[in-house]
Amino acid sequence: MGKIIEIRDLKRFFLVGGETVQALKGINFSIEQGEFVTIMGKSGSGKSTLLNILGCLDVQSEGDYFLDGVDVRCMSKDERAVLRNKKIGFVFQSYNLLAKTTSIENVELPLMYNSSYNKIQRRQMAIKALEMVGLQNRLYHKSNQMSGGQQQRVAIARALVNNPVIILADEATGNLDTKTSFEILALFQELHSKGSTIVFVTHNPEIADYSTRNIVLQDGIVIEDSYNKNRKII
Amino acid sequence: MGNLISIALKALGNNKMRCFLTMLGIIIGVSSVIVMLAIGQGSKESIKEQVSEMGSNMIMIHPGNMKRGGVAQDASSMQSLKLKDYENLKEECEYISAISPVVNSSGQLIYGANNHPCSVNGCNEDYLEIRKYKINSGEMFTQEDIRTAAKVCVVGKTVVDKLFTDGEDPLGRTIRFGSIPLTIVGVLESKGYNSMGQDQDDCVIAPYTTIQKRVLAITHLQSIFASAISEELTDKATEEMTKILRRNHRIETDDTDLDDFEIRSQEELATMMSSMSDIMTILLSCVAGISLIVGGIGIMNIMYVSVTERTKEIGLRMSVGARGKDILLQFLVESIIISVAGGILGIVFGIAVSSFLAIFSTWRISISVFSIIISFLVCSIVGIFFGWYPAKKASRLNPIEAIRYE
Ligand SMILES: Nc1ncnc2c1ncn2[C@@H]1O[C@H](COP(=O)(O)OP(=O)(O)O)[C@@H](O)[C@H]1O
Numbered sequence: 001m002g003k004i005i006e007i008r009d010l011k012r013f014f015l016v017g018g019e020t021v022q023a024l025k026g027i028n029f030s031i032e033q034g035e036f037v038t039i040m041g042k043s044g045s046g047k048s049t050l051l052n053i054l055g056c057l058d059v060q061s062e063g064d065y066f067l068d069g070v071d072v073r074c075m076s077k078d079e080r081a082v083l084r085n086k087k088i089g090f091v092f093q094s095y096n097l098l099a100k101t102t103s104i105e106n107v108e109l110p111l112m113y114n115s116s117y118n119k120i121q122r123r124q125m126a127i128k129a130l131e132m133v134g135l136q137n138r139l140y141h142k143s144n145q146m147s148g149g150q151q152q153r154v155a156i157a158r159a160l161v162n163n164p165v166i167i168l169a170d171e172a173t174g175n176l177d178t179k180t181s182f183e184i185l186a187l188f189q190e191l192h193s194k195g196s197t198i199v200f201v202t203h204n205p206e207i208a209d210y211s212t213r214n215i216v217l218q219d220g221i222v223i224e225d226s227y228n229k230n231r232k233i234i
Numbered sequence: 235m236g237n238l239i240s241i242a243l244k245a246l247g248n249n250k251m252r253c254f255l256t257m258l259g260i261i262i263g264v265s266s267v268i269v270m271l272a273i274g275q276g277s278k279e280s281i282k283e284q285v286s287e288m289g290s291n292m293i294m295i296h297p298g299n300m301k302r303g304g305v306a307q308d309a310s311s312m313q314s315l316k317l318k319d320y321e322n323l324k325e326e327c328e329y330i331s332a333i334s335p336v337v338n339s340s341g342q343l344i345y346g347a348n349n350h351p352c353s354v355n356g357c358n359e360d361y362l363e364i365r366k367y368k369i370n371s372g373e374m375f376t377q378e379d380i381r382t383a384a385k386v387c388v389v390g391k392t393v394v395d396k397l398f399t400d401g402e403d404p405l406g407r408t409i410r411f412g413s414i415p416l417t418i419v420g421v422l423e424s425k426g427y428n429s430m431g432q433d434q435d436d437c438v439i440a441p442y443t444t445i446q447k448r449v450l451a452i453t454h455l456q457s458i459f460a461s462a463i464s465e466e467l468t469d470k471a472t473e474e475m476t477k478i479l480r481r482n483h484r485i486e487t488d489d490t491d492l493d494d495f496e497i498r499s500q501e502e503l504a505t506m507m508s509s510m511s512d513i514m515t516i517l518l519s520c521v522a523g524i525s526l527i528v529g530g531i532g533i534m535n536i537m538y539v540s541v542t543e544r545t546k547e548i549g550l551r552m553s554v555g556a557r558g559k560d561i562l563l564q565f566l567v568e569s570i571i572i573s574v575a576g577g578i579l580g581i582v583f584g585i586a587v588s589s590f591l592a593i594f595s596t597w598r599i600s601i602s603v604f605s606i607i608i609s610f611l612v613c614s615i616v617g618i619f620f621g622w623y624p625a626k627k628a629s630r631l632n633p634i635e636a637i638r639y640e
């Protein structure tokens with residue numbers, strides 16, 4: 001099993017009106033292939049900041065980050081974009097689907113920025129990803145014609161479509177009711193069982209019971225990092 | 235690249251109305267450029283054509299001097315052309331093939347119960363050659379007629395139609411011009427309308443002596459018309475004539491400002507008129523060009539709004555791997571599509587309007603391929619130029635900030 005993520009003494013500062021806000025104050029951990037990690041913590045503890053760095057959307061102020069063995073720190077903006085395109089699947093709290101656009105086109109989006117796939121391949125990969133999230137009957141529905149849960153499934157399919165080394169989800173169930181939340185969670189568990197490596201950020205302690213490992217953040221540092229012995233399966 | 239175009243087309247398709255309104259600016263700009271150039275080009279061509287209709291080697295001599303400003307010109311300077319000038323020119327000039335004195339009088343032509351307002355040109359028999367008229371029936375008046383100031387005339391087809399409404403043969407009939415009876419000895423071959431819309435058949439010519447003595451009671455000439463042997467020799471002929479007239483009028487300088495006559499070749503006149511029409515064309519095209527720029531600013535405005543409005547979308551695209559340059563190109567392609575599509579519609583519309591004008595107005599219209607190519611190129615450049623800044627702005631967005639943007 002290879003290390004997918006390795007971070008050492010990761011720090012992130014923000015300059016706000018002349019003052020420095022320390023969002024991350026030195027984080028260390030590695031994530032192996034096949035893990036399902038939940039990152040927990042109160043609002044403002046730095047979860048999103050951490051996940052954005054892991055997702056190569058943001059860059060740390062100090063420390064090292066290796067993604068799939070590659071040092072991300074010394075990469076250019078464009079190189080990071082390519083890395084996101086090929087290795088990362090990101091799921092947001094607010095779905096972020098393109099408006100007036102069908103599921104399948106939304107899912108194809110990451111592949112549009114990868115010249116190694118042609119139109120037919122894109123279609124096939126998108127259909128496969130939508131099948132994996134159980135939306136094979138909603139291929140041509142537009143985003144506004146679907147429920148929140150379905151929209152989030154499309155977003156997950158979009159995160160899956162490029163066969164990423166890791167799927168990062170930031171409060172992916174935050175906008176959904178309890179029942180739908182658990183359906184989405186079950187989907188993540190299923191993806192995990194099929195071999196995906198997942199990092200799932202949440203402030204809901206219940207969800208942590210369903211992962212294999214739980215990291216708790218508080219004020220920008222890790223206060224707990226434990227493996228789940230009594231993992232619940234939905 | 236194919237991906238980019240389909241991405242851009244899709245984004246535009248989501249906002250059809252706005253897209254069309256933005257295009258409208260370009261459509262109006264391009265079509266007005268095309269129409270203006272078509273009108274300009276058309277008027278230039280009609281001037282050229284008119285010159286060749288009238289004879290491109292025609293030379294006209296008028297009394298007086300326009301260059302002196304015309305403020306303090308006394309009556310004598312307007313009577314500076316004498317019969318002697320004409321006689322000397324006719325004898326001495328080597329470069330002219332025909333020459334005629336011209337005196338003019340306007341009035342009412344009367345035959346029976348019909349009358350028709352017309353101007354009668356007094357001239358000699360060379361006038362036909364100079365003005366490229368031909369006799370259709372009957373014959374031209376003779377030198378004998380000129381010598382005796384005979385009361386004869388040759389008329390154009392329009393005059394015949396107006397005066398002889400019941401289809402009588404006009405030859406040999408006597409019409410009245412004011413109080414003078416004139417017998418028709420010939421009818422001119424019809425030349426139709428010239429390119430300026432003037433009826434060339436609405437004319438009467440008579441011996442100049444008749445008009446001078448019997449109608450106007452003058453001894454001077456109003457003008458002298460001549461034909462150079464060929465178009466190329468017009469300049470030589472003009473020079474020669476100037477020399478002779480200066481000698482006759484005892485003008486000792488070479489300063490054209492002091493001449494009491496003015497020689498104009500048809501050539502010169504054409505150049506002057508076409509340069510005037512060039513200036514007009516340039517002015518009109520500038521106005522049209524400005525509207526194209528305004529259209530371009532419209533594109534810029536819309537692209538700018540659209541970048542702000544679609545910040546979240548841009549953030550999302552970046553988060554799934556779009557690079558800055560992918561976003562830049564997407565927005566650039568969008569604005570180029572708007573401007574080029576607008577350009578094509580504008581060209582179609584411009585051609586339609588020009589053709590409409592050609593059919594329903596008296597203006598001469600000439601659509602040039604050049605103007606189409608130019609406006610198409612300008613459109614594409616406008617698209618790139620005005621799309622660049624908003625596109626650049628979009629490409630520089632920070633993915634996290636963009637995706638969080640509400
Ligand atoms: N772009 C930013 N500029 C300034 N401060 C920020 C920025 N992003 C996050 N922070 C600060 O960093 C801390 C952690 O934020 P965040 O990672 O969003 O917390 P969480 O996702 O755990 O709720 C907060 O105090 C927040 O104010």
Ligand SMILES: [Mg+2]
Pocket residue numbers: 047048049
């Ligand atoms: Mg957060």
